Amino acid sequence: MIRFIKRHYPLLLSFWIPFLLMGGYFAARQMFPFGHSSLLTVDLGQQYIDFFAFYRDTLLHHPSQILYSFSKAIGGDMLGVWAYYLFSPFNLLLLLTPGKWLTAGIMLMTLMKYGCAGLSFAWLLKKTKTASGLYIPALATSYALMGWMIANQLNLIWLDAVVILPLIILAVERLFTGASYIGYSLILAAALIINYYMSYMICLFLATYILWALTRHFKNWRQTGQVLGKFVLGSLLGAAAAAVVLLPTFYSLTQSKAQYTVTKINWKLEYAPVKMLSKLVVGAFNFDQMPTGFPNLFVGSLVLCGFLLYFGLKTIPWRERIVAGLVTLFLGLSLCFEPLDLLWHAMQFPIWYPYRFSFVVCFWLVWLAAISLNHLTQLRLPAGIVLTLLFGAGLYYVWTNLKHFNYLNQTAVRLSLLFSIIALALLVFKAAPSPLVPFTFLALVVVEMGANAILSLNQISYVTQSDYADYTAALVKAVNKVKQRTSATDFYRLEKTFMRTKNDSMEANYNSASHFSSTFESRIPNFMGELGQPAGDGFIAYSNGTLFSDAFLGIKYYLARNANWIEPAERNNNPLLPPLTDKPDLSYYNQVAHTKQVTIYKNPYALNLGFAASNKILKPQTNTSYPTIYQANVLSALTGSDQYAALFTPQLFATVTYANVKQRKAPLTQTYRKINKKKAATITYTFTPQTNDPYYLTIGSNLNSKAVSFSVNGKALQQYDTFRDTVIVNLAAAQKGQPIKLTITLNQKEVWLKDFQLYHFDTTSFSQAIRQLQAEPWQLTKNQNINLSGQINITKRHQVMMTTIPAAAGWRATVDQKPVKIKRALDTFIAIPLTKGSHTVSLSYWPPYLTLGLVITGVTLSIDGLYYYYRKRCAQHRLF
Incomplete structure (x- = not known):
């Protein structure tokens, strides 16, 4: 063991220094299991952790969810989700951490990625003989704890790219020493499978890197041609080896993310490039x-010094430095020139987390620094003066413009000045034979990179462990209560009046109508928007359901906060069950069970996953911005009768009063303006329901909390705040004769009450229609994610089996064991025309292009195997 440590201590330190440094910080911040906090913040807390819980459930209990899941909104392909979020081999660590310990698993995975990033860069340095001794962990720590890594710690799914990039570069470097393309091809394929999105950026970087590497290792044109040929062949076969993931994922992207591709390019700088200097200062993040x-x-x-010195070292050939300069110029322009920025992000502006590709720029800085420090014997006076002037000018610029950089302060600039002085001094004494010099190099890197991590991450707030664990425990307990009431062949969807994230269904393993991911098919949010739900690019928050939309989508169970449960005082106004919506029409549902915190309702109107409906549903529906009209049209088409066109009837408010508000004088306008901008301004509407039927209010997409606040009878109205379509709000139900007062508080000086209309819902007509649709259900005998089968009895001609399964190219249908063509209803759902009589209808799902991907991957790996065997046999023959 001692011999092993002595031999490999640079690699061991390269792993353990980042691991322990960040682990110590997490423990000091009391991250679970070291305290009450957690690593959950922003997307890690609102999205990724739910996918990680889904990952555990899929591998341990429901493997078909790799291909398809009804936990993804109302159902969707999952290969794209897995390819973007879940194919990291580090995720296997999560199998060890169930329940509340999932946050501890995320911490372990994060620390492992920090450590492995350092280790992989150290391996590159060692195998290329670019550094030795303590210089290896010093440079590896600079790489593992670079600013990109700290800023994107919460984007855990991207960190694998930092781990694998040095290994890919090592494989490229080995092409120049006679290695075959196979090693490079396989590691590239692994990267593409683990995360195709970040690997796309790596591929772009490789296209520039190979030009520099060919110049650096140039011997003759024949060698250059051979290496370039192996590089191109390895790149193509690497992509082919990953085809099993890339092909179905690419198709999935054409249905989701690719639909938002930017087509108009602005040829401009996004900001003054000199502002990038602020990001070279310690703690430059918030x-x-x-x-x-x-x-x-x-x-x-130290890395910055080494990088700058690279271009002045005469021991490095001038042609190598010139090409490196051109690569640096390209990378630098990419960080501020919009067309190049778009190119790196696959022609889509990032939603949050800009310049995601800057990890390859950081790699480039550290790699060139390692090469120059390997050539540098001692910092000479001319070079020292130039570096001093450059550092001084950069820090002076940042100091004098601090007011423009709210993520920095004077302390951070002073620290950077101190670290720069120490780094320059160390370079002066680099040639000294004392072992203290490399040790001091390492110490400086540890202190500086640690200081950057602490100063940066201290500016971020995190979800407490109890907020996650207690909520999840309460949700899972309620969901399990529902599951106890159902059989394996029952299909139902479940929704809630509270929400922690839009992916709660993936956390607690149930079918829902909400979802949030970057690979979400655009058709589903578009449909939900027409239905009156908050939706947008990549998300649905099913918070505004009506009796009809709940019934149509088969939302059979609802969870609501138990009215008899009192919130513990220690939660300090931080509710265990964060409220999502007010839903008075729950009074039409039946209370069937409860837990300490949650009441469970069963929806007597819920339709089955499939049911007999009029073939009029196959006709295109008139597009309308009014969800009440759209819902009535859908019900009419399902039943084949026009009598339900008045399902929602517009109602007038009884009175309206204004306080510090005046209405524009233009005719028919609904624009209101504050009279005194400094005082509160309100509009109060009143009405008294004449029936116990539900009453709904529509509000336009501009009426979010920035514009107005709503209250009903003095209580704040719960409404999900992000929506791009007109939504439906439930104001009253079972409140006949009880006055309702709706107060609108203007939060802006002028507000347009777009699509503001009160409606009465005709429950009698609705019940009649639903009974008709419930009479002929698709009774499932097989209920699996990718295999559904059941019986349905059709009693009338010109009917279809309508489903609420999103239509996708991967679905195949059989009726009485004979293949049939699937129709699309409402431009969204699967519908199957059927003749009169009893039928067995089966649906199966297989992702488009997955079979072709399997064939291409199999053939490619076979070619690689045969070529490896051929080379091995040739090598054996040469030995003899």
């Missing part, structure tokens, strides 16, 4: 830098 900010480039003073 929350405001997440949605919009400058690229995270911090790599430490």
Whole structure:
């Protein structure tokens, strides 16, 4: 063991220094299991952790969810989700951490990625003989704890790219020493499978890197041609080896993210490039830098010195330095020139987390620094003066413009000045034979990179462990109560009046109508928007359901906060069950069970996953911005009768009063303005329901909390705040004769009450229609994610089996064991025309292009195997 440690201590230190440094910080911040906090923040807390819980459930209990899941909104392909979020081999660690310990698993995974990033860069340095001794962990720590890594710690799914990039570069470097393309091809394929999105950026970087590497290792044109040929062949076969993931994922992207591709390019600088200097200062990060900010480039003073010295060292051939300069110029322009920025992000502006590709720029800085420090014997006076002037000018610029950089303060600039002075001094004594010099190099890197991590992450707030664990425990307990009431062949969807994240269904393993991911098919949010739900690019928050939308989508169970449960005082106004919506029409549902915190309702109107409906539903529905009209049209088409066109009837408010508000004089306008901008301004509407039927209010997409606040009878109205379509709000139900007062408080000086209309819902007509649709259900005998089968009896001609399964190219249908063509209803759902009589209808799902991907991957790996065997046999023959 001692011999092993002595031999490999640079690699061991390269792993353990980042691991322990960040582990110590997490423990000091009392991150679970060391205290009451957690690593959950922003997308890690609102999205990724739910996918990680889904990952555990899939591998341990429901493997078919790799291909398809009804936990993804009302159902969707999952290969794209897995390819973007879940194919990291580090995720296997999560199998060890169930329940509340999942946050501890996330911490372990984060620390492992920090450590392995250092280890992989150290391996590159060692195998290329670019550094030795303590210089290896010093440079590896600078890489593992670079500014990009710290700023994107919460984007855990991207960190694998930092781990694998040095291994890919090592494989490229080995092409110049006679290695075959196979090693490079396989590691590239692994990267593409683990995370195709970040690997796309790596591929772009490789296209520039190979030009520099060919110049650096140039011997003759024949060698250059051979290496370039192996590089191109390895790249193509690497992509082919990953085809099993890339092909179905690419198709999935054409249905989701690719639909938002930018087609108009502005040929402009996004900001003054000199502002990037602020990101080379220690601690240059805060929350405001997440949605919009400058690229995270911090790599430490020693690396920055080494990088700058690279271009002045005469021991490095001039042609190598010139090409390196051109590559640097390209990377630098990419960080501020919009067309190149778009190119790196696959022609889509990032939503939050700008300049995601800057990890390759950081790698480039550290790699060139390692090469130059390997050539440098001692810092000479001319070079020292130039470096001093450059550092001085950069820090002076940042100091005098601090007011423009709200993520920095004077202390951070002073620290950077101190670290820069120490780094320059150390370079002067680099040639000294004392072992203290490399040790001091390492110590400086540890202190500086640690200081950057602490100063940066201290500016971010995190979800407490109890907020996550207690909520999840309460949700899982309620969901399990529902499951106890159902059989394996029952299909139902479940929703709630409270929400922690839009992916709660993936956390607690149930079918829902909400979802949030970057690979969400655009058709589903578009449909939900027409239905009156908050939806947008990549998300649905099913918070505004009506009796009809709940019934149509088969939302059979609802969870609501138990009215008899009292919130513990120690939660300090931080509710265990964060409220999502007010839903008075729950009074039409039946209370069937409860837990300590949650009451469970069963929806007597819920339709089955499939049911007999009029073939009029196959006709295109008239597009309308009014969800009440759209819902009535859908019900009419399902039943084949026009009598339900008045399902929602417009109602007038009884009275309206204004306080510090005046209405524009233009005719028919609903624009209101504050009279005195400094005082509160309100509009109060009143009405008294004449029936116990539900009453709904529609509000336009501009009426979010920035514009107005709503209250009903003095109580704040719960409404999900992000929506791009007109939504439906439930104001009253079972409240006949009880006065309702709706107060609108203007939060802006002028507000347009777009699509503001009160409606009465005709429950009698609705019940009649639903009974008709419930009479002929698709009774499932097989209920699996990718295999559904059941019986349905059709009693009338011109009917279809309508389903609320999103239509997708991967679905195949059989009726009485004979293949049939699937129709699309409402431009969204699967519908199957059927003749009169009893039928067995089966649906199966297989992702488009997965079979072709399997064939291409199999053939490619076979070619690689045969070529490896051929080379091995040739080598054996040469030995004899």
